[in-house]
Amino acid sequence: MKNLGLIVNLRKPEAVSMAGKLLQWGKDNNCPFLLPHHEASALTTAGLDDEQWLKTVKLAVVIGGDGTFLRAARYIMGTDIILHGINMGHLGFLASSRPDEYEHDLRNILDDNFEILERRVLKCVLYRDNSPLHNIYALNDVVLSTNAIARLLNIEILFNYKNFCEMPADGAIISTPTGSTAYALSAGGPVIPPHMNAMILAPLCAHTLYSRPLIAAEDDCISLIPKGTSRDIMLTQDGQLAYEVLPGDRLDVRLSQSKKIRTVNLPGHSFLDIVREKLGWGQAFR
8 A cells, every 4th residue: 555645625725734744644654645636736746647646546545525535436436546535524424534543544554454345336327319418427326306496396217117106306316325324314315334235216305295215226227207398407416516407318327337436444434433423323412
């Protein structure tokens, strides 16, 4: 683990400050961090172009919140790079290491005292007129919704290409287990450990009495087809990238067989440890 990379949220001063500490720590411990060109320019140090960085780095430290971690996941998608996050945000389910523990955690990483957690990724294909328009990969979730205020969206839902229902709602979330603690959680979805092979279908404010979140199996395909005449529909990838969707378009979502995101699992930072800490499970409130 000598080929360490560094990805930083340059819009957060505290993340930039932490990056400076890590760069100095790397020099002092004979394991300098390799930076992509963008981060290197901002931190006034030497860097590598994207292609060289992705080929050289074995493990990348991500400094920021979960949003920075999701951006890093898209950046390294399709490689074997392992990600480790130092949380400079709020909840920190993905970037789970604390800033005051970075030296201890990095020492564990250099000593190979960690496990690798493989997180499944959604593969989403957006079809228009039965032709693929976009191929999208998401670590957390994809969301089909309308931009209009207080406007319903009628969504036809298919499981494995067989009609399941037509649901009037503000939208629908399809989530990985990793994303079960994100938007799907606020929509009433279950918490699923990230090592499981499953998907969550969570309606957004459905106008029915029967609509509840559903869990799909590893080999299932969930299809969403917006109905009606609305021209104000969008598909959101990991809450960061958006795509225009037209009525009659079809979104096929399944777990990717070829792409996974590998993350560091350190002692004392297991998923259940984080759930207990972040969500307060097992704690009594006065």
